[in-house]
Amino acid sequence: xxxxxxxxxxxxxxxxxxxxxxxxxxxxxxxxxxxxxxxxxxxxxxxxxxxxxxxxxxxxxxxxxxxxxxxxxxxxxxxxxxxxxxxxxxxxxxxxxxxxxxxxxxxxxxxxxxxxxxxxxxxxxxxxxxxxxxxxxxxxxxxxxxxxxxxxxxxxxxxxxxxxxxxxxxxxxxxxxxxxxxxxxxxxxxxxxxxxxxxxxxxxxxxxxxxxxxxxxxxxxxxxxxxxxxxxxxxxxxxxxxxxxxxxxxxxxxxxxxxxxxxxxxxxxxxxxxxxxxxxxxxxxxxxxxxxxxxxxxxxxxxxxxxxxxxxxxxxxxxxxxxxxxxxxxxxxxxxxxxxxxxxxxxxxxxxxxxxxxxxxxxxxxxxxxxxxxxxxxxxxxxxxxxxxxxxxxxxxxxxxxxxxxxxxxxxxxxxxxxxxxxxxxxxxxxxxxxxxxxxxxxxxxxxxxxxxxxxxxxxxxx
Amino acid sequence: xxxxxxxxxxxxxxxxxxxxxxxxxxxxxxxxxxxxxxxxxxxxxxxxxxxxxxxxxxxxxxxxxxxxxxxxxxxxxxxxxxxxxxxxxxxxxxxxxxxxxxxxxxxxxxxxxxxxxxxxxxxxxxxxxxxxxxxxxxxxxxxxxxxxxxxxxxxxxxxxxxxxxxxxxxxxxxxxxxxxxxxxxxxxxxxxxxxxxxxxxxxxxxxxxxxxxxxxxxxxxxxxxxxxxxxxxxxxxxxxxxxxxxxxxxxxxxxxxxxxxxxxxxxxxxxxxxxxxxxxxxxxxxxxxxxxxxxxxxxxxxxxxxxxxxxxxxxxxxxxxxxxxxxxxxxxxxxxxxxxxxxxxxxxxxxxxxxxxxxxxxxxxxxxxxxxxxxxxxxxxxxxxxxxxxxxxxxxxxxxxxxxxxx
Numbered sequence: 082x083x084x085x086x087x088x089x090x091x092x093x094x095x096x097x098x099x100x101x102x103x104x105x106x107x108x109x110x111x112x113x114x115x116x117x118x119x120x121x122x123x124x125x126x127x128x129x130x131x132x133x134x135x136x137x138x139x140x141x142x143x144x145x146x147x148x149x150x151x152x153x154x155x156x157x158x159x160x161x162x163x164x165x166x167x168x169x170x171x172x173x174x175x176x177x178x179x180x181x182x183x184x185x186x187x188x189x190x191x192x193x194x195x196x197x198x199x200x201x202x203x204x205x206x207x208x209x210x211x212x213x214x215x216x217x218x219x220x221x222x223x224x225x226x227x228x229x230x231x232x233x234x235x236x237x238x239x240x241x242x243x244x245x246x247x248x249x250x251x252x253x254x255x256x257x258x259x260x261x262x263x264x265x266x267x268x269x270x271x272x273x274x275x276x277x278x279x280x281x282x283x284x285x286x287x288x289x290x291x292x293x294x295x296x297x298x299x300x301x302x303x304x305x306x307x308x309x310x311x312x313x314x315x316x317x318x319x320x321x322x323x324x325x326x327x328x329x330x331x332x333x334x335x336x337x338x339x340x341x342x343x344x345x346x347x348x349x350x351x352x353x354x355x356x357x358x359x360x361x362x363x364x365x366x367x368x369x370x371x372x373x374x375x376x377x378x379x380x381x382x383x384x385x386x387x388x389x390x391x392x393x394x395x396x397x398x399x400x401x402x403x404x405x406x407x408x409x410x411x412x413x414x415x416x417x418x419x420x421x422x423x424x425x426x427x428x429x430x431x432x433x434x435x436x437x438x439x440x441x442x443x444x445x446x447x448x449x450x451x452x453x454x455x456x457x458x459x460x461x462x463x464x465x466x467x468x469x470x471x472x473x474x475x476x477x478x479x480x481x482x483x484x485x486x487x488x489x490x491x492x493x494x495x496x497x498x499x500x501x502x503x504x505x506x507x508x509x510x511x512x513x514x515x516x517x518x519x520x521x522x523x524x525x526x527x528x529x530x531x532x533x534x535x536x537x538x539x540x541x542x543x544x
Numbered sequence: 545x546x547x548x549x550x551x552x553x554x555x556x557x558x559x560x561x562x563x564x565x566x567x568x569x570x571x572x573x574x575x576x577x578x579x580x581x582x583x584x585x586x587x588x589x590x591x592x593x594x595x596x597x598x599x600x601x602x603x604x605x606x607x608x609x610x611x612x613x614x615x616x617x618x619x620x621x622x623x624x625x626x627x628x629x630x631x632x633x634x635x636x637x638x639x640x641x642x643x644x645x646x647x648x649x650x651x652x653x654x655x656x657x658x659x660x661x662x663x664x665x666x667x668x669x670x671x672x673x674x675x676x677x678x679x680x681x682x683x684x685x686x687x688x689x690x691x692x693x694x695x696x697x698x699x700x701x702x703x704x705x706x707x708x709x710x711x712x713x714x715x716x717x718x719x720x721x722x723x724x725x726x727x728x729x730x731x732x733x734x735x736x737x738x739x740x741x742x743x744x745x746x747x748x749x750x751x752x753x754x755x756x757x758x759x760x761x762x763x764x765x766x767x768x769x770x771x772x773x774x775x776x777x778x779x780x781x782x783x784x785x786x787x788x789x790x791x792x793x794x795x796x797x798x799x800x801x802x803x804x805x806x807x808x809x810x811x812x813x814x815x816x817x818x819x820x821x822x823x824x825x826x827x828x829x830x831x832x833x834x835x836x837x838x839x840x841x842x843x844x845x846x847x848x849x850x851x852x853x854x855x856x857x858x859x860x861x862x863x864x865x866x867x868x869x870x871x872x873x874x875x876x877x878x879x880x881x882x883x884x885x886x887x888x889x890x891x892x893x894x895x896x897x898x899x900x901x902x903x904x905x906x907x908x909x910x911x912x913x914x915x916x917x918x919x920x921x922x923x924x925x926x927x928x929x930x931x932x933x934x935x936x937x938x939x940x941x942x943x944x945x946x947x948x949x950x951x
Contacts, residue, residue, distance in 0.1 A: 172714035268595050272617070272932070341708060342780050350706045351933050353601070504774075506781050507708025509933045510617060 093200070094212045145237035149226040154192075157373040159492070161188035164373075164499045171503035192366065200362035203266065210264035215360065215367035217257030222374045225251045229381050230305045232391045232483030243304040244296065247382065248289055251337075254371070255281045258346070258356050261368070265359040273355025276510060277339065277346040283517045284336040284343075290525035291329035294532040295319050295386050308390030315394045320387040325528045327387045329521055334379040336513065338372065340498055342505035343513055380494035381487070388490050391483030434462040585623050591615055597935070599628045605702065605939070606946030610923075617931045622924060629950035637910040642668045642742060642877055645907060650736040652914065652948040656695035657736050658687050658727075659890035660948065663912060665740040666821070666886040667899035671879045672742075679867040680744035681823045686860045687727065687739065688888075689853040690757075693764075694723040695891035696846045696853075697771075699943050703843060704775060706936040707784050715771045719764075726756035743871035749864075757861075764854055772847050785839035789926040789938035792837060799925075800918045803893025805942055808845045809837035815889035826863075829856050839941035849891075878905050892916050892943055914948035 092100065116122045133140055162177070162185055169176025177184030202208060225247050227237035240246055255278050262274015298319060299307045311318050320327050336343040347355035357368045384390060439458030443451060475482050508516075577583035588594070598609035607628035613621040633652060637645040645664035652660035662684070669676060701716025724734045729752040731739040739746050775781045791801070796809040806813055814831040816824040832848035834841040881903040887896035893915025900909040919942045927935045 168710060171711050173718060174714065268593065272595075276617075341710075344708065345933065348708060348933065350708060350936050503711050505709065506704055506775075506778065506784060507933075508780055509784055510931060512783060 093202075094208060095200075142238055145227060146224070149237050150223050153223050153226065153370070153374045153377075156377050157370045158188045158192060160373045160377055160495055160499075161191065163492070163496060164502070167496060167499045168503045171500070192370075195366035195369070196363055198362040200364060203359050205266040206359065207264035207266070210260050211359075212364075214257050214261035214264065214356075215364045215371075217260060218254050219257075219367045219371045219374070221250055221252075221254035221257060222371045222378060225378055226374075226381075228304055229378070229385060230308055230390060231487055232480040234305075235391075235480055235484065236305055239305065240303070242302045244292065244302040244307075247304075248285070251378075252281075252285060254375070261360070262356040265356070267359050269352040269354070269358045270356050272352045273346050273358070276352075277356060280336055280339070280343065280346060280510070280513060283514055284333045287329055287517055287521035287525045288333035288337055290522070290529060291326045291333060292386060293525075294323045294326040294528045297529070297532050297536060298322060304385050304390075308385055308392065311389045312392050313396050315389060315392075318387060318389040318392075323387065323528070323532070325524060326532075327383075329525050329528070330387065331383060333517075333521065334383060335498065335501070336517070338375040338379050338498075340372075340376060341502040342508045344502075345507055345510055345513070348507055376495055376498050377491060380491045380498065383494055384487060384490045388494075389486075391487040393482065393486050431462065431466070434465065435459050438462050438465075582623075585611075585613065585621055588613070589615075589620070592620055595932070599625075605944055608920075608939075608944070608946055608949070610935070612932070612935070614932060617933075619927050619930055619932060619935060621928055622935075624920070624924065627950055629946050631951070633951045634910055634912055637664065638907055641905040642879060642907060645910060646740060646742075647736070647738050649912070650738055652912065652951065653890060653892070653895070653916075653945050654735060654947045655698055655945055656691045656891050658691040658739065659888060659895050660912075661736075661738060662688075662740045662888060663886070663895065663897040664899070664907070664910065665742050666888065667884050667897050667907075667910075668742045668877070668879055670884040670886055671882050671899065671901050672877075674743055674871055674873075676744055676871055677868045678823075678865045679748075680869045680871075682860050682864050683745050683749060683869060684740070685822055685824065685827070686857060686864075687730070687737075687745075689856045689860070690723050690727060692891045693850050693853050694720045694727075696850050697723075697768075699846050699891070699940075700771060700775070700843065702943075703785075703839075703937070703940040704781070706940040707781060709775070709781070712771060712774055715767075715774070719767055719771070722756070722760050726753050726760065729753045729756060741870060742877065743873045744869045748869050761854075761857070765851070768847065768850050768854075775843075776847075782840060784937055785843060785941065788839045788930070788934060789922075789941060790836070790838045791922055791926065795925065796837070796922075799921050801893065801922060802915045803890070803919065804842055804845045804849065805919050805922065806893065807832065808834045808841040810835040815887050815894050819887060821886070821888060823860075823863075827856055827859050829859075839937055842941045842943075876905060878903060879907075887913075890915060892945065892948075893919060912948075912951060914951065916942075916944040916946075917949045920944040920949060 089097070113122070116125055165187065166176045166184070177187035180186040180190050202211065228240050228243035228246055230236045236243075258277040258281075259274045262270045262272075262277070265271070265274075295307065296302060299310050301307065307319075315321075339346045345351065347357060352358075357365055360368060435455075435458050437458075438461045439451075439455050442457050442461070443449070443454040446454070449457070475485060577586060592613055592615045595612045595614055596609065597612055599607040609625040609628065611623040611625065612619055613623075633648055636648050640648060642664055646661050649663050650657045650661045668674075697716040697719035699716075701713030704712035727737060727739075728734045730747070730750065731737040733739075791799075791805065791809050793810050796806050796811060801809075802813065802815075810833060812831050812833045815821070816829075817831055829852045832845055832852065834845055879901040881901050883898070883900050885896065885898045887894050889895070894913070895915060896913035898909075898911040898913070899907050902908040920939075922942060923935070923939055926938050930938070
């Protein structure tokens, strides 16, 4: 009996999933080739396209989900790099500085390293549950991003009950953590999984109750509408109408993402690595990534609900209108109407700019010689033009401005999370529970009653 | 007919192990309990389970293994298992001569080895009735106090790290690094200094040591205060440590504890004052005492002691006399027969040695009293009833060093 006699038994679980998929792909290719050879290929293709057109909603959802999934990877890389570097500055260290400029690529290399490591399944684990747990955790994190508006109209999926969907899907992550803790056949994992479950369940309540004030004010669960309600200048943000809710939400979000000071689910000095103790390779990578994606998502939700979402600090549209550059898009599209002579200006801008900058550089730094100055001048001119075009694009397209504001605010909050990690020790389990039930729950309930009362009184006075 | 030889599954035969399908672990046949206490501990009650903390655990400060019996997160009972770092230092000391004992005792207290290496030195000097030069005595006190600060700075970082704080350990190491660099300039070593000698010290103060020391003394107080502000007023840190692991005065004395854990329980016992040695009686310093006896008090006491050590270093530098740093001794040192007990105040408490000499150049018996061992005993009394997270805070605040505990 050689070990090759039964290959199916010797495949890993991922192999058992991938092999049928490859077979399916091969079959599909063969079938398409046969269709084309027979001659009914175009008709079948037309039929397929019509089917796609009829089900455009599903396709849009799949495309949005893929886009969101792809977005999480660079976002996690950026957050990991921020964490490495900011904590290093707090610790009086230099931090990563080898790979890429200022070590910016080191988190990417970390990701590749995790991919290359052995994916080990210890004996004694519950294999299907053990394998599925990281996917559940990661997907629960990623799917919540679908309803977050990145810019005006830039939602993965427009949903009237967006906030409810967010909490419902986000809550699934706990199941993944418990699966990991239970199936690992390790007592540290078990403790970590149960800690995660207990903590996250007791913090879901203040998290959701804290948001209720905002929902009462906005009158909707649609996140896009909530952001639109906060447009105008920054005093319109809900943070200034619901400061207590913001504090409750932020603390609960820290616990929800199991970040320091509430990171006892994977407390390295107590239970080694919690639910992730037995994981290695990319399965561990999924837990690792999910943690950082969660940090981004909760920052993004805080920004969406309390800090104006994609709205800027000030509404500068009236100013732009007054200056007369409110519709630069039309201007740029209408360039032919300038006439042949004026059209020469954009063509001549680059050489004139290059020569002018070269002369300037040469005067400032005559030791460089003309050729070097020319190169430097060319680079500077290009940078200037690209910069100017970027600023123009930023002010011309609302979506671009919106996503810039949104990501800027989100990553500022992420930096706050990271600073907290560098500063605080860990809270004990029972202290955290006590804080959640004795202080944050009553505060959240009080916030709801006060907000509802205030809305009633304002309505009475107005109506 | 050919028959396959029957094979017995064993660890020595890798082929068998590879071909045997992986199963859930075979139950290890339980050892017969040797004592009543073992029999009681290794019987699980309803809903209880064992968790093995160590010997390779991030926060047991070395290779301590603690078997925890827990009910949920609450610790019911615990069984510390020692001996993973046992080298037989006491026996090794009997086989070398008195000078070898210095470097053999070095790694006992590896965070502050200036103290443990002084044990055979002080014992031999007491047996010889030797008068150590004044300059050598002052240099000894200087390096002792520097090493005490290095050890205490590390303690603060460790305590914070075990509570989940990432930053204080780096601040502590920054402080320790500066001291260790200057001691390396003096002794040539960064961890195990091997600097004490019977009758003095190995080498006079040099320029690099003094310039580094002067440079560091200018900002040491500020650094320590800065490190303390990160934790003293930190709500989470205070909540985690205040009222945790309270040892009262009588229990502390009954357990033969010493050092900061004893003084945090309200007993003003410091060997430097109680049984003065070296030039300590001539120096001005206070013995900080606190009455609470909890982890937070122990932490605050360490910071106070760092300040007192800075005070001592200031005085020693001002009083530093001229002269030789080694007494004149024969090359082959025969210590007269007799018994000697010496004690000194290490960062962890009373470090003591009981030496018997039979008149040869080797100690006949060299018994070492390590304070970490006695302080660590309190863990068994303090942790039952607390959560798993608390055992770290309690153990870190007692500051054990496994090198000395396992000897």
